[in-house]
Amino acid sequence: MIYLVSPWMDALVIERGDTTSGYPGWTLLFFGWMGLFSVLDGDPSAIGWLANPLFLVGTIAILIGLRLVAIIAMSAALSFALASFLLRKILVDEAGNTAAVVGHDIGFWIWLSSIGVGLLIAVSIQFLPGRPTSAPATRDPSATEIPLDAFQ
16 A cells, blocks of 8 residues: 555656756656666666566465465565665656756655565565464365274
């Protein structure tokens, strides 16, 4: 739920000339995948966007009970999200102009914390006591029947 709030807030603080301004989280969410093409140019700073699909996989895994998949996906999502601190410049328009990233705004911190909370939930449902460790034993009805030839 926290994750759904973050796109509607500013995520980055960018520098444009002599002023700074916020960069909206929804722009990063919906268009951030295009930054992955910069990886081909040798700039790995945009890989932080990959945290979003991994977070989705982890959330679905939690909901359907795939505990180990949830832990792996959420751990990977947090790792990629932390790589967002490497981001130094960002594309700001269709002409290819970029702006320097000078800070992180509240939307970024909410996004990052939601991924951290997702990992904590995945780990807690796996390792906290109270969850069944195995399926309950079923009773074999044929084991209690007495064979008819035993009375002859």
